[in-house]
Structure formats: C-alpha cells, structure tokens
Amino acid sequence: MAEAGFEGSTKSGLGRALVAIYAVFALSATARSGVQLATQASEAPLAYTLSAVAGLVYIAATLGLAEVGPAPRRLAWAAVGFELVGVLTVGTLTVLDPELFPDATVWSAYGQGYGYLPLVLPFLGLAWLVRTRPTG
Amino acid sequence: MIEPLQTILIVASLLLAVAAGVYVALDRSPDNALVGLAGLLELGFVVQAVIGIGQVVGDDDVASPVTFIGYLVAALIVLPVGVLWSLAERSRGATAVLIVAALTTAFLVVRVVQLHG
Numbered sequence: 001m002a003e004a005g006f007e008g009s010t011k012s013g014l015g016r017a018l019v020a021i022y023a024v025f026a027l028s029a030t031a032r033s034g035v036q037l038a039t040q041a042s043e044a045p046l047a048y049t050l051s052a053v054a055g056l057v058y059i060a061a062t063l064g065l066a067e068v069g070p071a072p073r074r075l076a077w078a079a080v081g082f083e084l085v086g087v088l089t090v091g092t093l094t095v096l097d098p099e100l101f102p103d104a105t106v107w108s109a110y111g112q113g114y115g116y117l118p119l120v121l122p123f124l125g126l127a128w129l130v131r132t133r134p135t136g
Numbered sequence: 137m138i139e140p141l142q143t144i145l146i147v148a149s150l151l152l153a154v155a156a157g158v159y160v161a162l163d164r165s166p167d168n169a170l171v172g173l174a175g176l177l178e179l180g181f182v183v184q185a186v187i188g189i190g191q192v193v194g195d196d197d198v199a200s201p202v203t204f205i206g207y208l209v210a211a212l213i214v215l216p217v218g219v220l221w222s223l224a225e226r227s228r229g230a231t232a233v234l235i236v237a238a239l240t241t242a243f244l245v246v247r248v249v250q251l252h253g
Contacts, residue, residue: 012225012227012229013227013228013229013230014228014229014232015229016221016222016225016227016229016230016232016233017229017230017232017233017235017236018229019221020218020221020222020233020236020237021236023217023221024214024236024240027210028210031206031210032203035200035202035203035206038202039200039202
C-alpha cells in the first residue's frame with residue numbers, strides 16, 4: 001500500500017482519516033446547534049449561534065479537504081484558518097470570563113469538553129495542507 | 137434502554153477500533169473479516185434504533201427525545217459511511233478511517249445511555 005501523502009491530494013492517505021474526523025465534527029456540531037436553536041434558542045442565543053457557525057466551518061473544512069467543489073484547497077485553507085482563529089479566540093475568552101456564554105460551545109475552553117480535539121484539529125489540518133501543497 | 141445491548145455495542149465498537157488499529161499497524165487492507173465485524177455491529181445499531189425509537193414513542197422517560205433520536209440515527213449512519221469512505225482507497229490512512237468511525241459509534245452509544253439514564 002502507498003504511504004500517506006500523495007502529492008497534491010488532501011483526501012488521500014492520512015488525509016482520508018483527517019476528513020473522517022472533520023466529518024464527525026461537522027455532523028455533531030451542526031446537529032447539536034440545530035437542536036439547540038430549534039428548541040431553546042432564547043436561553044443562550046450567542047453560544048448556540050456560535051455553535052452553528054462552528055458547525056458550518058467544520059462542514060466547509062470537510063468538503064475542502066475531501067476535494068469537493070471548484071476550489072477545494074482554497075476552501076480548506078479558509079475553513080481551517082477560521083477554525084484555528086475561532087477556537088483560540090473563543091477558548092481564550094471563555095477561560096478569561098467563564099460567564100460569557102451561559103452554555104458551552106464546541107470551542108469553549110479550547111474544546112475541553114471534546115478532549116481538546118477542537119484545538120488540535122486545526123493544527124493537523126494546516127500541517128496537512130502544507131504537506132500536500134502542490135509543487136511548482 | 138436495555139443495558140446488555142448497549143454494553144455489547146460499546147465493547148464491539150472498541151473491539152472494531154482495536155482490530156482496525158492492528159490492520160493499520162500491519163499495513164493490511166481491510167478484509168472480509170474486518171468489514172464483516174463492522175456489518176455485525178451495524179445490525180446491533182439497527183436493533184438499538186428500533187428499540188430506542190419505540191421507547192420514545194411509548195411513554196418511557198427520555199431526557200430530550202429529539203437529541204436522543206439524533207444519536208440513535210447518527211449511530212446508524214456512521215459505520216456505513218465510514219466503511220464506504222475507507223474502502224474507496226487502499227492506504228493506511230483509509231484503513232484508519234475505520235478507527236475513527238468505531239470510536240465515534242462507541243461515543244454515540246455512551247451518549248445514548250447518558251440521555252436515557
């Protein structure tokens with residue numbers, strides 16, 4: 001079997017597992033915020049909206065890394081970059097002021113509720129995008 | 137929710153994750169045995185979904201029914217999608233997709249148990 005990192009492809013080798021992890025986060029964050037917004041939006045509108053945004057970012061990253069759409073690499077860079085900024089910003093804000101969001105989001109306290117995977121994931125994504133960057 | 141089924145589903149999910157991990161370590165492609173294990177596990181999730189949705193429709197005490205059904209349905213689709221995504225390519229990374237899928241189903245069953253408790 002070929003080793004990870006086919007030149008230029010983000011969905012091959014290790015990328016396949018990475019896409020799978022992103023897909024799980026896309027599904028869970030989107031579904032969870034959908035339920036929250038539909039049933040109890042008034043309780044913590046900011047937190048739930050933020051969860052929905054995170055869900056969309058994960059969907060975009062999944063599609064980009066899976067090479068769906070016209071400019072998947074650009075989509076993946078934008079989504080994973082946004083994800084990194086998001087988890088660092090929301091993580092820092094929630095650590096400094098835990099009262100900021102009445103209910104937790106996927107990025108609260110750097111993704112503590114999800115085993116810090118939300119913090120690790122964007123670094124993996126960026127590293128993978130760099131590693132598979134087309135030469136020439 | 138019936139406890140023994142959920143215990144079996146969690147153990148079997150973790151078993152599948154470990155088995156897939158061994159395949160990745162040995163650099164072996166998924167064979168019929170591994171895919172068969174995933175298929176067997178999927179049968180268990182069908183049973184769980186049928187029983188679980190039956191309990192929600194009945195008068196069983198479920199904390200948040202919408203989320204509960206969401207987890208039941210998610211547990212149904214994770215393995216088939218994961219297997220398809222994994223088998224479409226022959227590489228270590230593709231085999232590792234089965235680890236991700238199996239750990240996800242184990243987590244989903246834990247959430248189902250928590251919501252029902």
